[in-house]
């Protein structure tokens with residue numbers, strides 16, 4: 211490796227080790243070569259190797275056991291670090307960030323979805339019909355952990371084909387499940403609203419309409435998971451002026467008229 215500065219050497223060494231893990235050349239559970247060997251492979255000093263190993267250990271990919279060696283623990287950065295990072299932010303900040311992820315995922319899904327993705331989304335939308343609440347956080351079912359995951363929402367992230375979006379979303383949901391946040395959250399969409407919303411998101415993704423996909427997801431997340439105050443009143447995620455609300459209502463009515471007309475032509 212032809213390198214000049216120390217920081218370049220450190221970055222290249224870190225990338226070299228990380229690639230060994232992500233490509234599976236060093237499988238999870240395996241012991242990695244000892245420091246002098248790695249120094250020889252990479253052509254850098256042992257202290258540079260040690261630093262790179264420490265970096266990968268700090269994000270959960272490697273673990274050094276004294277006297278036994280360094281082992282591969284995970285092929286991807288684990289969410290522990292993300293959870294610790296997110297703990298410093300308010301629920302309002304986290305929900306706003308989550309909203310951005312959901313919307314971006316819907317748009318990317320409309321662009322990158324495969325036929326298999328559509329089939330899986332259709333199955334999930336059908337399976338989740340009849341739930342009284344969108345089970346995205348499983349709040350409606352109290353302590354039932356099985357309801358934590360909305361397959362439909364997870365599949366939208368899968369269809370987006372962006373691993374970073376998917377892992378950030380998983381990390382955010384982990385954070386929302388902590389007792390501190392969970393008590394301040396509620397699902398306000400009814401079962402019927404949830405079905406209709408999911409159907410609209412799915413329809414836009416199916417048609418590869420990345421603009422409709424965004425609108426459909428915005429419409430869903432804004433009345434999906436909400437923050438409630440001490441008096442159990444819903445704190446609106448976005449405060450709208452009466453004029454803005456009127457425009458939203460009008461657009462909603464127009465959409466319903468359009469859908470009713472489409473229904474007619476199909477019959």
Ligand SMILES: [Zn+2]
Pocket residue numbers: 344345346360363404408430434
């Ligand atoms: Zn939903």
